[in-house]
Amino acid sequence: MYIDQPEGLEKRIQGIACEVKEKYMMVKSTDLLVEMVDGEVRKGNGVKLVGKEVGIGCEEVMGIGENGKEVWMVEFGGCGVGMGNGIDDVKGVGDVVRKWNNEGGVGDMLDELVLGK
Incomplete structure (x- = not known):
């Protein structure tokens, strides 16, 4: 580091x-x-392995990220979310960009896509 x-x-x-x-x-x-x-070692590889273990395909995964370690995870999922406070590389690969983490961006995304609010 x-x-x-x-x-x-x-x-x-x-x-x-x-x-x-x-x-x-x-x-x-x-x-x-x-x-x-x-x-x-990548977060996306971990998500892929867990999904395989529990029978979830990549199209059912939402990857939410803000930094360089999360680019592949955001790209991997069926819905990639770049956080507003994230680096440009993450926001560029996400399907959508949402508010900063401190402004409730993750919760808003889950409300919208998972709960349909």
């Missing part, structure tokens, strides 16, 4: 060896934070 001001963070990313970049997935969670995880 790297934490720095945006300009310092970009310099750190550029200084990471190619071998490391090939082995690990780098995700910019915020303008100040980059996380590195094993290339196979």
Whole structure:
């Protein structure tokens, strides 16, 4: 994990060896934070595995996200939701964009799509 001001963070990313970049997935969670995880570790993969275990297809999954670790999960589901406070990458892959988390965006989305309110 790297934490720095945006300009310092970009310099750190550029200084990471190619071998490391090939082995690990780098995700910019915020303008100040980059996380590195094993290339196979993704929230979307976890959602996919759980869905398979309980018999739920991807078209029945709602992926709600705000940061870089959640892009694949938002893309994976039948309904992808980018939160208003999210990074542009997440909002760009979502089917819809809703209010910020602190403004009740997740609850509003569940009310609308799950409960039909």
